[in-house]
Amino acid sequence: MTKTVLITGASSGIGLEFAKIFAEKGENVILVARNEEKLIKIRKYLMEKYNNFTCFYVKDLSAPNAAKELFDEITADGRKVDYLINNAGFGDNHKYLHTDFETHEKMVKLNVLALMELCYYFGRVMCNRGNGKILNVASVAAFCGGPYMSVYYATKAFVLSISEALAEEFGEFGVKVTCLCPGPTISNFADAADSGKSNMFRYLKPSTSKEVAEAGYKAMMKGKPLHYHGFNVKAMAFLTRFSPRFINTKFAKFMNNTDSANKHNL
Numbered sequence: 001m002t003k004t005v006l007i008t009g010a011s012s013g014i015g016l017e018f019a020k021i022f023a024e025k026g027e028n029v030i031l032v033a034r035n036e037e038k039l040i041k042i043r044k045y046l047m048e049k050y051n052n053f054t055c056f057y058v059k060d061l062s063a064p065n066a067a068k069e070l071f072d073e074i075t076a077d078g079r080k081v082d083y084l085i086n087n088a089g090f091g092d093n094h095k096y097l098h099t100d101f102e103t104h105e106k107m108v109k110l111n112v113l114a115l116m117e118l119c120y121y122f123g124r125v126m127c128n129r130g131n132g133k134i135l136n137v138a139s140v141a142a143f144c145g146g147p148y149m150s151v152y153y154a155t156k157a158f159v160l161s162i163s164e165a166l167a168e169e170f171g172e173f174g175v176k177v178t179c180l181c182p183g184p185t186i187s188n189f190a191d192a193a194d195s196g197k198s199n200m201f202r203y204l205k206p207s208t209s210k211e212v213a214e215a216g217y218k219a220m221m222k223g224k225p226l227h228y229h230g231f232n233v234k235a236m237a238f239l240t241r242f243s244p245r246f247i248n249t250k251f252a253k254f255m256n257n258t259d260s261a262n263k264h265n266l
């Protein structure tokens with residue numbers, strides 16, 4: 001039977017690649033992002049190329065109540081969500097005090113609060129029904145403190161932690177939760193975060209969004225609680241378990257260093 005996937009941040013990068021994978025398999029796809037023009041084009045592209053059903057909801061998920069509104073609208077439209085992919089997110093590669101507080105706040109609202117809300121409302125429906133799968137996109141940034149991307153790293157540590165906990169809780173009801181931790185990936189993320197010139201992107205070969213989404217899809221279908229994408233990410237996840245936390249943080253500081261990240265005074 002045809003299933004339905006809801007993907008946040010589906011207008012570009014990893015989210016768009018997830019949409020293509022599900023559409024190719026003939027599943028119904030619900031796209032969510034802010035850019036309506038892009039969503040219209042993607043919907044047309046997917047339906048013409050894969051002959052599936054695709055619809056979209058234009059939402060700024062960092063706005064108050066947006067995630068709950070999204071849940072209410074999807075429910076009112078009679079759509080049953082089998083798979084939820086919490087992918088929307090952004091970063092910011094500058095000193096904590098150099099970034100305006102509104103940006104920090106938006107990041108927490110999108111990367112943390114919207115993801116929490118969607119897990120709560122859709123998770124409740126899935127658990128009552130006794131099936132469903134959720135994939136939350138964290139990052140290599142989830143493993144330690146990240147100077148010059150402090151709030152971003154903290155949000156991704158949150159995503160990893162809550163995903164591992166919900167995998168256990170929801171698992172009791174037959175609902176699988178997967179946390180995907182990609183390393184540097186080619187998408188709009190680096191431009192939006194101003195991190196394209198960081199050592200992270202300079203020294204680690206970035207994956208494509210397609211590679212990350214394909215790996216995420218496989219992990220999700222297998223019901224794996226955690227998937228680190230790529231050798232470098234696996235190595236970092238392993239090493240950070242054994243090295244002192246302050247060393248991990250210093251290493252992250254080096255990786256996040258860009259020309260602009262540390263040159264600004266307050």
Ligand SMILES: NC(=O)c1ccc[n+]([C@@H]2O[C@H](COP(=O)([O-])OP(=O)(O)OC[C@H]3O[C@@H](n4cnc5c(N)ncnc54)[C@H](OP(=O)(O)O)[C@@H]3O)[C@@H](O)[C@H]2O)c1
Pocket residue numbers: 008009010011012013014015032033034035036038059060061062063087088089090091110137138139140181182183184185186187188189190192209
């Ligand atoms: N690229 C990397 O190196 C990397 C590494 C590890 C983890 N990740 C994570 O992977 C996820 C996807 O990022 P990406 O690399 O694919 O970047 P991307 O190309 O910038 O995609 C981000 C997506 O999120 C949407 N989005 C941003 N702000 C939003 C908001 N307020 N409300 C709703 N949607 C919003 C964007 O669409 P609109 O602009 O149309 O809203 C876009 O579709 C993020 O959670 C990111 O933290 C990325």
